[in-house]
Amino acid sequence: MKNKKLKALELDVEAVVRTHPELEPLMYKNIPVGLEGIIDIFDLDDVKRGSFQIQVDFSARYPNGFPSLRELSKLIPREIDRHIYDNGNCCVTVLQKQIIESKRGITIERYFKDYVVPFLANQIHFEEYGKWANEEYKHGYAGQVQFYQETTKSTDLSIILKAIKIIIDSTKFSRNEKCFCNSEIKYKKCHEQSISDLRVIGKEQLKSDWDQINEILEEEKI
Structure with a gap:
């Protein structure tokens, strides 16, 4: 990874950790390749609604390539209707949207903001009310x-x-x-x-x- 791209990735990871301080970078040969740890989910009134242990893996083609989310705490039932697989991998959006994001480029910070946090918040809402907070993608x-x-x-x-x-x-x-x-x-x-x-x-x-x-x-x- 070229120095300019590596620096951008490092700053990107730092921004995420500032927002979610219980996450820690996963490193390989001094290059951040993912984040792992606890993420707290808050509602619009800044009240904590839940926490999950997660792992996010970055694409080697950063900022191109779509990151992946895995829920490690097993708080989400491993059911396809919950958009999660047996190994904890989460389906945060459809394949076509992933392709578009991958080709256009997506920062880790935006991945958390647009996909990780909404996905987990929606899971909490489903657990409490038996339905999604907003319209979900069909299966x-x-x-x-x-x-x-x-x-x-x-x-x-x-x-x-x-x-x-x-x-x-x-x-x-x-x-x-x-x-x-x-x-x-x-x-x-x-x-x-x-x-x-x-x-x-x-x-x-x-x-x-x-x-x-x-x-x-x-x-x-x-």
Whole structure:
């Protein structure tokens, strides 16, 4: 790891530890490769609601690559409905979102803020109330379809397929022409940002997703 990138990682880790002082860096050849320890979860009134022992492993390609979270205290039931596997690995978001974050780059500090803390806080809420504090991603491929629905702001699978196909086929659009979704709105004010976000995923994954979403659409027509 080059000195500039290593320094950025070290400062990033220091920022996380300042916020969560019971976490300690995991080191390999004087390079931080993860964090392990206790993390306290507080509500909006700054009242502690719970604590977890966790381990977060960094990507060797930092800041590219998506970190991973493992819950070591076994306070979360090892159930797929709780988005956690038998080994404690936590599914904090869908694969497509991980790919986007990985390619665009994500700091460890933001990973904790946007994924680790919300995931654990939501687990506490579920344990207390039997439901999630906010809408959760569905399981398996249904969750990935949900990602596309949110990204394209459409529940119409045919629109989602069109958006994905545009990227696969490298179709070019004028920003001022009407959008492909038949909204009668200019492309730049409609789906341009969605296409930009989805393009980051890469054609190989998009082709696989197109096939599976198309299969769902065909089944709905039967």
